[in-house]
Amino acid sequence: MFRRAIPLLFGCIFLVSCEYFSSTNSASQNADQQLDTIIDLAKVDVYPxxxxxxxxxxxxxxxxxxxxxxxxxxxxxxxxxxxxxxxxxxxxxxxxxxxxxxxxxxxxxxxxxxxxxxxxxxxxxxxxxxxxxxxxxxxxxxxxxxxxxxxxxxxxxxxx
CATH class of the missing domain: 3.30.1150 (Fusion Protein Consisting Of Minor Coat Protein, Glycine Rich Linker, Tola, And A His Tag; Chain: A; Domain 2)
Structure with a gap:
């Protein structure tokens, strides 16, 4: 039984670690999106x-x-x-x-x-x-x- 628990434990750690890296990547994408959505409303791209x-x-x-x-x-x-x-x-x-x-x-x-x-x-x-x-x-x-x-x-x- 102990032999079955060790692979299961490693599998859970592997899944959790992948999600951890995935969320970091997602956080950097959110930061990029936030930077992209900052708009200077005082200026226009093309004047009338x-x-x-x-x-x-x-x-x-x-x-x-x-x-x-x-x-x-x-x-x-x-x-x-x-x-x-x-x-x-x-x-x-x-x-x-x-x-x-x-x-x-x-x-x-x-x-x-x-x-x-x-x-x-x-x-x-x-x-x-x-x-x-x-x-x-x-x-x-x-x-x-x-x-x-x-x-x-x-x-x-x-x-x-």
Missing amino acids: IFYDCEDYSEESDQKECFEASLSKRLSELLNKNDLKVKKVVNDTTYINLFIDNKGKASVVSINSPQNVKEQLPQLDSIIENSVDSLQKIKPAVKRGILVNSQYKLAIIIKTI
């Missing part, structure tokens, strides 16, 4: 772009094209309005712009100094209408998924 900026092959060129096109289009839309002030204005208004995963731009908030609010009370609605009238934007991409993104823009307001 206007469809006419797609011709640029480099992402940095596409980003520059988007920023220049956005500034130009907003400037054109804002300049169409006949804004009149009583005092000299030389200040900066900040816009928090949200671009959803479908490419629709909208204003989250507008931060204007008090003198701009007093001199140009209609500025907020003009900015919102200008952003709403922008053409559709190709949204930002993160890991192959279209994502929402938010940007802060500065509008310098100067009387001429």
Whole structure:
């Protein structure tokens, strides 16, 4: 009987030791998976772009094209309005712009100094209408998924 117990004991030890090594390997795989799933949500892989900026092959060129096109289009839309002030204005208004995963731009908030609010009370609605009238934007991409993104823009307001 003792002769049968020894092989059985070695068999049990062998099975337990194999499982021990297997779980260590599994733990390292879990660590690799955890490292792989850490995502920096503050950055996107591909910035949003206007469809006419797609011709640029480099992402940095596409980003520059988007920023220049956005500034130009907003400037054109804002300049169409006949804004009149009583005092000299030389200040900066900040816009928090949200671009959803479908490419629709909208204003989250507008931060204007008090003198701009007093001199140009209609500025907020003009900015919102200008952003709403922008053409559709190709949204930002993160890991192959279209994502929402938010940007802060500065509008310098100067009387001429």
